[in-house]
Amino acid sequence: MAKKKKIVVKIGSSLLANSEKLTLRYAFLNGLLSDLAQLQKEGHDIILTSSGSVALGLNMVGKRPEDAGILDKQAAAACGQPLLMNAYRQVASEHDMEVAQMLVTVEDMEERRRFLNIKNTMLRLFENDIMPIINENDSVATRDLRVGDNDRLSAKVAQMVQADLLVILTSVEGLYDRDPSDPDAVFISEIEDVTEHLESTTGISALGSGGMLTKMQAANMAQNAGVETIIAEGIIERPVSSVLKNERRYTRCLVTGEKASPLKVWLSNRLQVAGTLVISNEVAAAVIAGDCGITRSDVISIQGDFTKGDVLHVYTEDGDEVARGLTNFSSEETMLVARHLDMPVEDLIGYKTKSDIIAAENILVLEENHLQHDAPEDDQKIVVQL
Numbered sequence: 001m002a003k004k005k006k007i008v009v010k011i012g013s014s015l016l017a018n019s020e021k022l023t024l025r026y027a028f029l030n031g032l033l034s035d036l037a038q039l040q041k042e043g044h045d046i047i048l049t050s051s052g053s054v055a056l057g058l059n060m061v062g063k064r065p066e067d068a069g070i071l072d073k074q075a076a077a078a079c080g081q082p083l084l085m086n087a088y089r090q091v092a093s094e095h096d097m098e099v100a101q102m103l104v105t106v107e108d109m110e111e112r113r114r115f116l117n118i119k120n121t122m123l124r125l126f127e128n129d130i131m132p133i134i135n136e137n138d139s140v141a142t143r144d145l146r147v148g149d150n151d152r153l154s155a156k157v158a159q160m161v162q163a164d165l166l167v168i169l170t171s172v173e174g175l176y177d178r179d180p181s182d183p184d185a186v187f188i189s190e191i192e193d194v195t196e197h198l199e200s201t202t203g204i205s206a207l208g209s210g211g212m213l214t215k216m217q218a219a220n221m222a223q224n225a226g227v228e229t230i231i232a233e234g235i236i237e238r239p240v241s242s243v244l245k246n247e248r249r250y251t252r253c254l255v256t257g258e259k260a261s262p263l264k265v266w267l268s269n270r271l272q273v274a275g276t277l278v279i280s281n282e283v284a285a286a287v288i289a290g291d292c293g294i295t296r297s298d299v300i301s302i303q304g305d306f307t308k309g310d311v312l313h314v315y316t317e318d319g320d321e322v323a324r325g326l327t328n329f330s331s332e333e334t335m336l337v338a339r340h341l342d343m344p345v346e347d348l349i350g351y352k353t354k355s356d357i358i359a360a361e362n363i364l365v366l367e368e369n370h371l372q373h374d375a376p377e378d379d380q381k382i383v384v385q386l
């Protein structure tokens, strides 16, 4: 048998729901699960990231996709998710497959302990050949704290389980050099650096959330994690195995470069910013050169209300994000120890700890192919020039 693979498959709303009636497309679901059941029998571990709860719940809350606000969508997700899972369960059982639901939020994925716990649950499900079906817990996620699209969520899942492949199934054959509604659009079958293609991706299908842009962002996250991404059309016979057997065209985002450690990958693929540090350009150059942590005397200003163990984004004075790392101090402690350089850390915060704000082993230096966050506006809870 060919090598057993861990494959994350992402299904967009436009595949699962009929855009006019907002009802489930059973024929699609049946074809998909028949294909996945076969792959499972061949020994592969499959994880599904499935959208569709909002689209399938909109009828119950009396809204159309184009006029539904965020609260309508959260209510629709609460109505649609059980419909979606019920359908998955029924159809899966016709193919002798067991499925399980996991609903997660961005906080679950970005808090290290919860992230590892989700991973362990998934690995436990694999032991019993149960396919996890993941979706964002849309009804509880707050406006500012949402993954917002399942493309990036699926990349986080692929990173979490160190998948061999991420397959994003959607309503188009893959990436084009511009919106494919333009008749001159040219198909792109292979991509080395996805960051070069972010500009060409405006426009979404009637039910989709992020269009091709979030698929490219997801492919970038997967690339950072050493996972290859395939973007392919979903409404097709054997939608996943036809890709694995190279029977049709699709876009393949290659993995280049060395695979980073799981901690460094987790640091690189952030969707939320807990806090930021600004350091001088000289200190930044030393951090980039490697092997040095960020000490309290390096900090020029801090932003955010963070706690020990949060991931901080590190910027130069020019506003360029250069690194990310796990902080040893809360924002209040950072302020205190950085302001009173003449006093021992222990005297200031009341307990013994390592004195680096971020230790060298917990820093990830961002390379050019990492998507960077823009430097935040000065409107976060705490902004302190030191």
Ligand SMILES: Nc1ncnc2c1ncn2[C@@H]1O[C@H](COP(=O)(O)OP(=O)(O)O)[C@@H](O)[C@H]1O
Binding pocket: 011, 012, 013, 014, 015, 169, 170, 171, 172, 174, 175, 176, 177, 178, 179, 180, 181, 200, 201, 202, 203, 204, 205, 206, 207, 208, 209, 210, 211, 212
């Ligand atoms: N450069 C591009 N290449 C391919 N598709 C694109 C591009 N720019 C925009 N799109 C649009 O992205 C849409 C797919 O994304 P989306 O609607 O979010 O799907 P899904 O529901 O599967 O996540 C397609 O309908 C397509 O028109």
Ligand SMILES: N[C@@H](CCC(=O)OP(=O)(O)O)C(=O)O
Binding pocket: 011, 012, 013, 014, 050, 051, 052, 053, 054, 055, 077, 135, 136, 138, 148, 149, 150, 151, 207, 208, 209, 210, 211
């Ligand atoms: N969590 C939402 C899906 C959000 C989303 O990313 O949708 P899509 O762009 O269709 O994959 C839902 O279940 O409706």
